[in-house]
Amino acid sequence: MTQSAVSLQSKLIKTSMLSSVVAGLVAFILLIGLSIYQTMQVQDEIMDEIADMLMISDLSTTSGSQIDELSEEFDIQYQLSNQTMLLTQSAQFDLHAQANKKSNQQEGYSYIWFEHKLWRSYQAFDHETKLNVLVTQPLDIRFKDLSQSFISYLLILFSLWLMQWGISHFLIKKQFKPIQQLSKDIAEKSAHDLSLIHQPQPELKELQPMVNQLNQMLTRLDQSLIAEQRFTADASHELRSPLSAIQMRLQLLQRQYTEIPELKSQLQLIQNDVNRGTQVLENLLLLARLDPMDEVQLPRNWISVDTLTQDVLKTLEPLVDEKQIQIHIDGEDCKIYANAELIFICIRNLMDNAIRYSPIHGHIYICFGHLNNQIFFEIENDGQGVTQDVLDRLGERFYRALGTQTQGSGLGLSICKKIIALHQGQIEFKSSEYGGLNVTLYLH
Incomplete structure (x- = not known):
């Protein structure tokens, strides 16, 4: 079960925002606590100030009006009394019943629950003058502006x-x-470009270890590819000399023992094996030459597809005649901008493959022309059918389908794939409606 990829950029933004939200909420809670504390302190001091003014002021003078202004501004209610009678109170005093209860309680601040509201109260008592002051305020008034x-x-x-x-x-x-x-930069790397990656400016320390490891891997990969190409080329060259020597000795033996039929047939079998080995070496040399090639530097010129097809058929005419195969060509002449030598090798390999896998007296169908602003070249043959497993592996080096009696190196189609890739084209393998293999090339 695969997990969906997570964007590091989105994750950093979310982490940054989450930390900011947490810090903001903590600051908001601290602000609420500090504001409530300061508001309670200020409002309690105002209640204490009103109580002191009631104790010492002459209510018939301007002091009384100042007390009323303060009580109205902060919605504070007050009541002044002595032991026997009520001396004064605010214009609206709702806690008469509570005032009688509070007169018997201790001085200071407290809370009163009255008419579904919480009130803050302050009571003061002067033992000399026997005056008792009760100051009250609804608690929600204190936090109205604060909210x-x-x-x-x-x-x-x-x-x-x-x-x-x-x-x-x-x-x-x-x-x-x-x-x-x-x-x-990493995505642009290919077998043609394994140069070191330079970290873009400004350099990030966190990326430096990864860049160093990538550069080490690219260096090892480049060295491995060079070693593989050198080994393929060197091995092919080294093996070509003994094969040439065997070829010369075989020719001498065939001329000396032409009158012995049994020996002649055995020598012919050896000759076939030598020819196959020589073909394998030629293909390996060609692959070694194609692998490091850059498509940008590939020399090209305009080639007639019809002319190219006829030239290839001439080189393969002995094989066609040997199996008495009928060639059917259907196409309009068109030109492609390509490397003549490589395209010739590609078409020859495809036709050679079709001839080898066609039955005696079989048919090969060749079609070419224009299709959707491209040039297509299609070749298919009749046969016993091609399974999907075989189709999936066609083009792999040295791969040959199991059970086939046809000789080959398994390199022909891989060479074709490489040549078409160098021309920025496409090659498609599928089952032919005639029973064999259908190969279609798409070129510009």
Whole structure:
């Protein structure tokens, strides 16, 4: 079960935003606590101030009006009494019943639950003058303005979070450009370009170990490819000399013992094996030459497909006559811009493959022309059918289908694939409607 990929960029933005949200909420909670504490302190001091003014002021003068202004401004209710009578109270005093209960309680601050609301109360008693003061205030009044401040703070906080998200998204995306460039440089690497990767500026320390490891891997891979190509070329050259010597001795033996039929047939079998070995070596040399080739530097010129087809058929005419195969050609002459030598080898390998796998008195069908702004070349033969497993592996080096009695090196189709790739074309293998293999080339 595969897991979906996670974007590191998105993860960094989410982590940054989460830390900011947590920090903002902690600051908001601290602000609430500090604001509540300060508000309670200030409001309690105002209640204490009103109580002191009631104790010492002459209520018939301006002091009384100042007390009323304070009580109205902060919605504070008060009551002044002595042991026998009520001296004064605010214009609206709702806690008469509570005041009688509070007169018997200790001085100081306390809370009262009255009419489904919580009240803050302050009581003071002067033992000399026998005056008793009760000051009350609904607790929700204290936090009315404070709640509006909290809402404003939250709106500002959300705005800051939104702004931070935009800034983080822009800056993190900008910081990821070196990583994206590095990814692009890695994606552009191929067998033709295994040069070292240079970390884009500015260099990131976290990327340096990865870049170093990639460069070491590219170096080892380049050395391995060079060693493989050198080994293929050297081995082919070294094996060509003894094969040539065997070929010469075989020719001498065939001329000396032409009158012995049994020996002649055995020598012919050896000759076939030598020819096959020589063909394998030629194909290996060709692959060694094609592997490091760059398609940009490939020399090209305009080639007539019809002329190319006829030239290939002339070289394969002995094989065609030997199996008495009928060639059917259907196509309009067209030209391709390609390397004449390599395309000739490709077409020859395809036709040779079709001839080898066609039955005696079989048929080969060749079709070419224009299709969707491309040149196509199609060749198919009749036969006993091709399984999907075989189709999937066609083009692998040295691969030959099991059970076939046809001789071959298993390199022909892999050479064709390499040549078509060098021309930025496509090669397609599928079962032919005639029972054999259908190979279609698409070139510009």
